[in-house]
Amino acid sequence: MNFENILVDNNNGLGTITINRPKKLNALNKATIEELHHAFKNLNEDKSVKVILITGSGEKAFVAGADISEFAHFSVQDGGKLAAKGQEILFDFVENLSTPVIALVNGFALGGGLELAMACHFRIASDNAKMGLPETSLGVIPGYGGTQRLPQLIGKGKAMELIMTAGMISADEAKEYGLVNYVVTPEDLFPLAERLAGKIMRNSSVAISKAINAVNANFKDGVNGFNTEIEQFGACFGTADFKEGTTAFLEKRKATFPNK
Known part of the structure; x- marks a missing residue:
C-alpha cells in the first residue's frame, strides 16, 4: 500500500x-x-x-x-x-x-x-x-x-x-x-x-502478546484483570515457545523461540 x-x-x-x-x-x-x-x-x-x-x-x-x-x-x-x-x-x-x-x-x-x-x-x-x-x-x-x-x-x-x-x-x-x-x-x-x-x-513474542492483553485488561471496565492473567498464563502452557523456553532454561542455554 x-x-x-x-x-x-x-x-x-x-x-x-x-x-x-x-x-x-x-x-x-x-x-x-x-x-x-x-x-x-x-x-x-x-x-x-x-x-x-x-x-x-x-x-x-x-x-x-x-x-x-x-x-x-x-x-x-x-x-x-x-x-x-x-x-x-x-x-x-x-x-x-x-x-x-x-x-x-x-x-x-x-x-x-x-x-x-x-x-x-x-x-x-x-x-x-x-x-x-x-x-x-x-x-x-x-x-x-x-x-x-x-x-x-x-x-x-x-x-x-x-x-x-x-x-x-x-x-x-x-x-x-x-x-x-x-x-x-x-x-x-x-x-x-x-x-x-x-x-x-530476544523474548517470546507469543508470551509478550499475552502479557499485553493481561496488562490492558486491568484498565477495562467490567473485566477482571486477574482472571485474564490466569487465562493468558494457562494458555502459554500450550505454546511451542513455552516448551522451548523451559527446555532451554533446564538445559542452561539461550532459548531460540519459534514464536508459536
Whole structure:
C-alpha cells in the first residue's frame, strides 16, 4: 500500500512508522489516521515484525496535534463520530495490538499527538520534547482517549491540572511523572529504541502478546484483570515457545523461540 503521509520500514524484525507531514508539524488529519491504521495492521500481521517504533519526521514534532481545520465547523454529531472512529481505528487499535509499540517522542507531542503516544505500550523521549493536552484552550476536550489514559499514567490530580490549564510539560517532567520511561538527546533516541527493541525481540513474542492483553485488561471496565492473567498464563502452557523456553532454561542455554 502506498502512503502519502507516513513512511514505513521493516528491518530485521523492527518495524518503523514515521509520520511525515513536517510542514504541518506532523499533525493528524483523517487521511493520516487511516494510513496509520493500515500501517499498524500490516506490520502486526507480518510475523517477522517483533517490535514497532513510531515517531515523527524531523526534530520539531512527534505530532503537534490534530488538524483543526478539518473539524472546526463540525456539528455535535460529527464531533462524536470523529472521536469514535479515531479511537476505534487507531488509538484503541494500537493499545491492543499484539506487537509491542514504542513511541519515540521527538519534539512536540500535543493533543492527538500525546494521545497517540499514550496509546503505545510505552514511550521514550528526546530532551527537547514538550507534551500536553491543550484542547480546553480551543473550547473542546481530548477526544482520542486523553482524559482516560493520562490519569492512568500519571494520576488523576496531575492529569486534571494539565487538561484544565492546557499546559505543556518538559521531557524531564514527563519522566518524573511516569509518562515516559527514558529521556535522551535527539541523537540517542533511535539507538536507545533499538537497544530496547533488541531486548524485547530476544523474548517470546507469543508470551509478550499475552502479557499485553493481561496488562490492558486491568484498565477495562467490567473485566477482571486477574482472571485474564490466569487465562493468558494457562494458555502459554500450550505454546511451542513455552516448551522451548523451559527446555532451554533446564538445559542452561539461550532459548531460540519459534514464536508459536
